[in-house]
Amino acid sequence: MLDLKHQTAFVKQIMQAALDSFDGTPYQMSRKQKQHAFDVLVVKQPKTDGPNCSRAGRNAIRINLSYWQIKNVIHGKVWGAHKCFHDKQLDGHVYWNEYRSFDADPRCGGMFIKNGDVDHGNLIQVLHEVSHFIQKTLLHEDRGRWRHMRRPHGDGFRTLYSMLRDRFCNDPAVRAEFLEECNMLAMLSQLDDVQLCA
Numbered sequence: 140m141l142d143l144k145h146q147t148a149f150v151k152q153i154m155q156a157a158l159d160s161f162d163g164t165p166y167q168m169s170r171k172q173k174q175h176a177f178d179v180l181v182v183k184q185p186k187t188d189g190p191n192c193s194r195a196g197r198n199a200i201r202i203n204l205s206y207w208q209i210k211n212v213i214h215g216k217v218w219g220a221h222k223c224f225h226d227k228q229l230d231g232h233v234y235w236n237e238y239r240s241f242d243a244d245p246r247c248g249g250m251f252i253k254n255g256d257v258d259h260g261n262l263i264q265v266l267h268e269v270s271h272f273i274q275k276t277l278l279h280e281d282r283g284r285w286r287h288m289r290r291p292h293g294d295g296f297r298t299l300y301s302m303l304r305d306r307f308c309n310d311p312a313v314r315a316e317f318l319e320e321c322n323m324l325a326m327l328s329q330l331d332d333v334q335l336c337a
């Protein structure tokens with residue numbers, strides 16, 4: 140089992156960096172919208188099997204640490220993938236697939252994850268869901284201007300998700316440094332909580 144408290148703080152660090160990375164772009168979230176993202180965030184780790192996808196909209200961001208692809212990363216084995224991904228093999232890795240409609244996209248499609256590298260898997264989950272949150276928030280703000288954001292995994296979503304994947308995830312060195320920083324900041328934020336309680 141992962142430490143839910145630490146993982147929640149870790150997810151928040153990724154989310155903050157992801158939201159802030161759009162500052163100065165047309166996709167920038169206001170302070171209020173960023174705060175709303177944290178207000179609606181739920182990080183959970185159910186012990187039972189069942190429908191366990193992560194998902195997000197304008198009023199919900201749910202990150203599931205027991206997601207089946209995370210379990211595959213932990214166990215170093217691929218269970219439950221669609222047969223069209225069965226040829227995706229690389230020693231010491233599991234293939235993390237995206238939706239079939241864009242899995243082959245070189246910027247935001249599926250990618251190999253080292254066995255046990257749970258942080259990499261959760262990074263993908265969080266960046267994917269933050270993209271949905273921004274997509275739906277923009278659409279709600281102005282349906283005309285942002286009509287290309289309508290389809291759940293359409294062009295608008297892929298643009299946002301590709302930007303996040305390029306910025307934080309696709310390059311192994313950048314990713315390693317970013318994940319280390321998020322883990323450190325997550326640890327520090329928990330120390331602050333303890334001191335405030337004392």
Ligand SMILES: [Zn+2]
Pocket residue numbers: 267271291292
């Ligand atoms: Zn999605």
